[in-house]
Amino acid sequence: DSSSFSGGGAVGNREWRIDDSGISLLHRAVPVPGTSFVFDHVFNESVTNARIYGLLVRSLIRAAVDGFNGTAFAYGQTSSGKTFTMNGSGADPGIIPLAVRDIFDTAAEAADRVFLIRVSYMEIYNEEINDLLTLGSEKLPIHESLERGVYVSGLREEIVNNAEQVLQLLELGEANRHFGETNMNVRSSRSHTIFRMVIESSAKHQTNSGDAIRNLVDLAGSERIPKTGADGVRLKEGKHINKSLMILGNVINKLSENGKQRGHIPYRDSKLTRILQSALGGNAKTSIICTAAPEEIHIEETRGTLQFASRAKCVSNCAQVNEILTDAALLKRQKLEIEELRKKLQGSHSEDLEQLILKQRNDMHKSELERDRLAMELEEERRLRETLEHRLAKQKMSQNHNNTDISVEQFADSSQLDVLKTP
Numbered sequence: 359d360s361s362s363f364s365g366g367g368a369v370g371n372r373e374w375r376i377d378d379s380g381i382s383l384l385h386r387a388v389p390v391p392g393t394s395f396v397f398d399h400v401f402n403e404s405v406t407n408a409r410i411y412g413l414l415v416r417s418l419i420r421a422a423v424d425g426f427n428g429t430a431f432a433y434g435q436t437s438s439g440k441t442f443t444m445n446g447s448g449a450d451p452g453i454i455p456l457a458v459r460d461i462f463d464t465a466a467e468a469a470d471r472v473f474l475i476r477v478s479y480m481e482i483y484n485e486e487i488n489d490l491l492t493l494g495s496e497k498l499p500i501h502e503s504l505e506r507g508v509y510v511s512g513l514r515e516e517i518v519n520n521a522e523q524v525l526q527l528l529e530l531g532e533a534n535r536h537f538g539e540t541n542m543n544v545r546s547s548r549s550h551t552i553f554r555m556v557i558e559s560s561a562k563h564q565t566n567s568g569d570a571i572r573n574l575v576d577l578a579g580s581e582r583i584p585k586t587g588a589d590g591v592r593l594k595e596g597k598h599i600n601k602s603l604m605i606l607g608n609v610i611n612k613l614s615e616n617g618k619q620r621g622h623i624p625y626r627d628s629k630l631t632r633i634l635q636s637a638l639g640g641n642a643k644t645s646i647i648c649t650a651a652p653e654e655i656h657i658e659e660t661r662g663t664l665q666f667a668s669r670a671k672c673v674s675n676c677a678q679v680n681e682i683l684t685d686a687a688l689l690k691r692q693k694l695e696i697e698e699l700r701k702k703l704q705g706s707h708s709e710d711l712e713q714l715i716l717k718q719r720n721d722m723h724k725s726e727l728e729r730d731r732l733a734m735e736l737e738e739e740r741r742l743r744e745t746l747e748h749r750l751a752k753q754k755m756s757q758n759h760n761n762t763d764i765s766v767e768q769f770a771d772s773s774q775l776d777v778l779k780t781p
């Protein structure tokens with residue numbers, strides 16, 4: 359059923375009309391040219407997060423367990439419901455908690471596979487990357503390597519075993535997040551956040567494994583600065599937010615252009631697009647949830663959001679299962695397990711074990727020294743033997759020539775040689 363979508367207090371001439379897959383602007387009940395958009399799904403304000411999750415995100419989560427990268431993000435004007443969609447409330451849990459539970463449930467159902475799941479949570483605030491799971495871990499750099507692709511160096515990655523553990527980490531991260539107050543939203547997100555789960559899995563009794571990354575992203579809200587009443591710190595934040603959202607828009611625009619004419623994609627222009635590079639135009643399944651305010655006063659912002667959404671819809675990614683070479687995957691897992699054990703060891707005050715390790719290290723060191731000493735002695739004896747053999751040869755030669763008696767000195771040398779020859 360179609361329904362109209364306009365806010366109270368508006369002038370009343372213009373309103374958004376929506377149905378299940380389309381939205382268009384009407385002016386006195388007549389469609390305004392160039393303002394009709396078609397999407398996979400369109401929801402009105404009565405939709406629950408669970409329904410959005412079921413239609414847009416669940417398939418990504420299931421695919422992640424099978425080794426595909428996936429990303430879901432919320433985009434929209436400030437105060438239009440991005441954080442509510444991603445985090446939700448007690449009565450209506452958002453995409454992130456629903457995804458977390460689904461990942462563990464799906465993993466539990468796959469009885470023939472083993473899983474190693476790690477999570478990280480970061481924010482991009484004023485174009486700096488901060489670790490939301492470790493207080494004080496700020497301004498982290500982005501690096502790129504052949505093995506890992508683009509990654510944030512020094513970001514805490516926690517190995518998790520159940521949904522409750524992840525939800526606790528999320529709460530910790532939420533508490534560390536930058537919020538501010540604007541005219542439009544008393545608890546406005548002033549940063550973009552990326553909650554990431556890395557799901558490594560392999561078939562039981564096999565060494566091949568896959569590494570799938572799930573990004574769940576809550577973007578800061580785009581805004582028109584005069585509307586939000588921003589000044590000082592808020593203004594600086596707003597400029598950074600708008601700039602990085604503009605770059606995100608540019609990247610999406612470029613990606614939505616016809617393949618051959620695309621040219622350079624400006625991923626490097628912002629940290630957000632750099633981190634999400636593979637999700638935006640590479641190897642990932644991506645869902646974008648756009649949130650909009652229905653009120654007439656926000657028509658321009660809503661139109662901007664819808665334009666962003668329709669360009670994003672034209673981007674076609676090419677998702678493939680990630681398969682890591684056997685040795686590398688094993689090594690990685692072993693490294694993580696060692697790290698885990700080391701942490702546990704540190705936490706358990708097992709001095710006896712540490713003493714034992716220390717003693718074994720000392721013993722090993724001693725036997726290495728002993729081995730070096732013996733090698734040196736052997737080398738010295740070898741040299742001595744060579745010298746004596748040389749002298750003996752010379753002596754024999756002079757005997758042949760002169761046929762004289764052996765001197766006392768020469769005798770001593772030759773007897774030394776006999777000693778050496780004795781087994």
Ligand SMILES: Nc1ncnc2c1ncn2[C@@H]1O[C@H](COP(=O)(O)OP(=O)(O)OP(=O)(O)O)[C@@H](O)[C@H]1O
Pocket residue numbers: 403434435436437438439440441442443543545546547548577578579580649
């Ligand atoms: N579907 C909804 N049901 C109930 N309340 C909602 C819904 N969507 C948003 N809200 C409420 O509206 C307010 C603004 O929403 P929210 O903080 O999610 O916006 P936002 O887009 O994340 O804003 P910002 O970009 O400023 O962070 C919040 O108080 C939120 O609880």
